Amino acid sequence: MIRKLIEKIEQTGAPVVVGLDPSLAFLPQHLIEKAKRRHEEAVYGDDELEIIADAVWKFNRGIVDEIADLVPAVKPQIAMYEQFGIPGLMAYEKTVRYCQEKGLIVIGDAKRGDIGSTSAAYATGHLGSVKIGEKEFPAFNTDMVTVNPYLGTDGVKPFVDACNQFDKGIFVLVKTSNPSSGEFQDRKIDGRPLYELVADKVMEWGAGSMDGEWSNVGAVVGATYPAMIAELRVLMPRTFFLVPGYGAQGGTAEDLKLAFDKDGLGAIVNSSRGIIAAYKKDTYAKFGAEHFAEASRQAVMDMIADIGSVL
Amino acid sequence: MIRKLIEKIEQTGAPVVVGLDPSLAFLPQHLIEKAKRRHEEAVYGDDELEIIADAVWKFNRGIVDEIADLVPAVKPQIAMYEQFGIPGLMAYEKTVRYCQEKGLIVIGDAKRGDIGSTSAAYATGHLGSVKIGEKEFPAFNTDMVTVNPYLGTDGVKPFVDACNQFDKGIFVLVKTSNPSSGEFQDRKIDGRPLYELVADKVMEWGAGSMDGEWSNVGAVVGATYPAMIAELRVLMPRTFFLVPGYGAQGGTAEDLKLAFDKDGLGAIVNSSRGIIAAYKKDTYAKFGAEHFAEASRQAVMDMIADIGSVL
Numbered sequence: 229m230i231r232k233l234i235e236k237i238e239q240t241g242a243p244v245v246v247g248l249d250p251s252l253a254f255l256p257q258h259l260i261e262k263a264k265r266r267h268e269e270a271v272y273g274d275d276e277l278e279i280i281a282d283a284v285w286k287f288n289r290g291i292v293d294e295i296a297d298l299v300p301a302v303k304p305q306i307a308m309y310e311q312f313g314i315p316g317l318m319a320y321e322k323t324v325r326y327c328q329e330k331g332l333i334v335i336g337d338a339k340r341g342d343i344g345s346t347s348a349a350y351a352t353g354h355l356g357s358v359k360i361g362e363k364e365f366p367a368f369n370t371d372m373v374t375v376n377p378y379l380g381t382d383g384v385k386p387f388v389d390a391c392n393q394f395d396k397g398i399f400v401l402v403k404t405s406n407p408s409s410g411e412f413q414d415r416k417i418d419g420r421p422l423y424e425l426v427a428d429k430v431m432e433w434g435a436g437s438m439d440g441e442w443s444n445v446g447a448v449v450g451a452t453y454p455a456m457i458a459e460l461r462v463l464m465p466r467t468f469f470l471v472p473g474y475g476a477q478g479g480t481a482e483d484l485k486l487a488f489d490k491d492g493l494g495a496i497v498n499s500s501r502g503i504i505a506a507y508k509k510d511t512y513a514k515f516g517a518e519h520f521a522e523a524s525r526q527a528v529m530d531m532i533a534d535i536g537s538v539l
Numbered sequence: 540m541i542r543k544l545i546e547k548i549e550q551t552g553a554p555v556v557v558g559l560d561p562s563l564a565f566l567p568q569h570l571i572e573k574a575k576r577r578h579e580e581a582v583y584g585d586d587e588l589e590i591i592a593d594a595v596w597k598f599n600r601g602i603v604d605e606i607a608d609l610v611p612a613v614k615p616q617i618a619m620y621e622q623f624g625i626p627g628l629m630a631y632e633k634t635v636r637y638c639q640e641k642g643l644i645v646i647g648d649a650k651r652g653d654i655g656s657t658s659a660a661y662a663t664g665h666l667g668s669v670k671i672g673e674k675e676f677p678a679f680n681t682d683m684v685t686v687n688p689y690l691g692t693d694g695v696k697p698f699v700d701a702c703n704q705f706d707k708g709i710f711v712l713v714k715t716s717n718p719s720s721g722e723f724q725d726r727k728i729d730g731r732p733l734y735e736l737v738a739d740k741v742m743e744w745g746a747g748s749m750d751g752e753w754s755n756v757g758a759v760v761g762a763t764y765p766a767m768i769a770e771l772r773v774l775m776p777r778t779f780f781l782v783p784g785y786g787a788q789g790g791t792a793e794d795l796k797l798a799f800d801k802d803g804l805g806a807i808v809n810s811s812r813g814i815i816a817a818y819k820k821d822t823y824a825k826f827g828a829e830h831f832a833e834a835s836r837q838a839v840m841d842m843i844a845d846i847g848s849v850l
Contacts, residue, residue, distance in 0.1 A: 276671050280671065305653075307664070316678070340618070340650075360591065379717055407655075
């Protein structure tokens with residue numbers, strides 16, 4: 229799968245992934261009003277969560293239609309759907325399917341991780357398929373997924389197995405972009421920070437799932453800690469990075485330059501709010517809420533140019 | 540919420556939680572056959588995942604009906620539902636509602652955790668409710684949920700806030716029960732294992748959500764590491780423990796005795812496979828697959844007696 233992602237990065241010239249994280253606050257009012265009207269006419273219920281989920285789906289579809297030719301991948305954050313319960317997760321699934329039909333690689337930002345047998349169930353649900361009799365039934369079937377390493381090898385291994393069995397990829401949390409990520413991740417063990425020990429394990433897990441030059445087992449490394457990105461890029465030469473924290477969280481193009489190798493490869497940078505809620509920013513306000521998707525398109529083009537300028 | 544849990548433990552005399560983790564392999568064949576027949580008659584689809592989810596729900600209901608008077612709480616592992624996609628998650632939600640109607644406290648074993656704004660969305664989906672206009676719409680609405688601490692304070696804080704706002708509880712992973720939990724959790728930082736540093740933070744987070752003598756912010760501490768349980772019990776005097784690993788994973792009643800304080804309080808012990816798949820064990824085979832739920836009832840009574848014998 230990582231080879232497929234790299235090919236698409238090269239085709240588009242954009243090491244950029246758009247985070248589809250539809251907070252309630254990002255949804256334009258006209259989409260909610262339209263969803264309400266559709267539900268008044270429908271027979272199958274008028275639950276507010278269904279109305280919001282419907283608006284979420286239309287919001288995503290609008291954005292995806294405008295950006296699908298510009299970027300290789302999208303990263304829906306499943307929490308933003310899970311908060312709306314079952315209707316929200318139905319919008320998640322619909323979004324995953326739609327993006328894949330449009331040729332985008334879908335990275336499910338799920339940060340799952342548990343004891344072995346339980347991680348196997350997560351891997352089945354998000355990357356694999358349930359085997360019933362002789363037939364296979366996929367559930368969410370995203371292309372890649374993020375994984376939490378706190379439980380160690382037996383909690384991550386089932387995801388690696390799924391990478392090999394179904395040609396999928398994962399990104400394991402190594403150094404996250406949030407302000408308190410250092411509380412545990414930066415603490416020194418035998419003179420080295422915990423995130424480096426996690427990095428060692430990520431390489432070990434990844435060695436069993438090479439896909440060309442790079443491994444299907446990637447790492448999440450936050451743009452907000454540039455010195456650590458640089459150090460991890462050297463430490464992990466065959467590990468692809470998913471880099472959150474650009475834009476709204478404060479990471480700049482200059483900060484994340486060091487996530488890339490000398491060929492300009494090795495990383496894909498995420499932006500969520502900065503793209504999907506672009507129409508709410510002064511820079512793109514001229515588009516107006518009705519044209520939120522065009523604002524997102526412009527914001528993606530600007531982000532690609534910004535990152536391109538440092539590579 | 541922790542006070543409510545303790546009251547129910549005292550009422551039932553059972554510091555025991557039943558893990559509702561319905562693997563495909565645990566479902567009795569007759570439930571699957573019945574679900575198939577119902578779906579042939581139904582108009583709304585014949586997807587295999589819906590059939591399995593229907594069997595899962597009937598399996599859970601059968602067990603809950605037999606055990607609801609014996610135990611204070613259940614702990615559905617959401618991964619086991621997520622693997623079956625949307626139909627699986629609908630069975631999860633149905634199970635949560637049914638258990639709550641039966642008076643059981645429901646601990647959603649979700650091990651969620653992310654950056655602040657994302658953890659807030661998880662807390663909304665699992666413990667709180669979405670605010671739309673002036674009204675509140677709960678989604679999964681479990682009573683307690685497990686949380687992963689790898690991202691530090693800002694990833695956990697939104698769950699603590701939800702505890703305070705909605706009278707809920709959480710259990711943060713401190714020392715997990717799986718074989719490779721020591722890979723990171725046991726590594727020494729300034730002479731102390733990482734799990735102790737996490738324990739320090741759990742106490743700090745928990746101080747802001749006291750509910751009587753104990754905090755709504757509990758800890759997951761595996762029964763498979765008895766020496767560490769003993770040490771953590773002393774270190775964390777006001778932190779309630781959720782103890783997985785009893786039975787199928789190898790932890791014995793003797794091992795987990797030290798999870799309790801001198802009053803026999805302070806912990807609740809989980810068993811999943813050992814209870815819900817009891818009918819597959821030699822000891823309970825006499826019940827037969829048709830009577831899986833009675834086998835579970837007997838297994839719960841035996842577990843309560845076993846744990847009672849060491850307290």
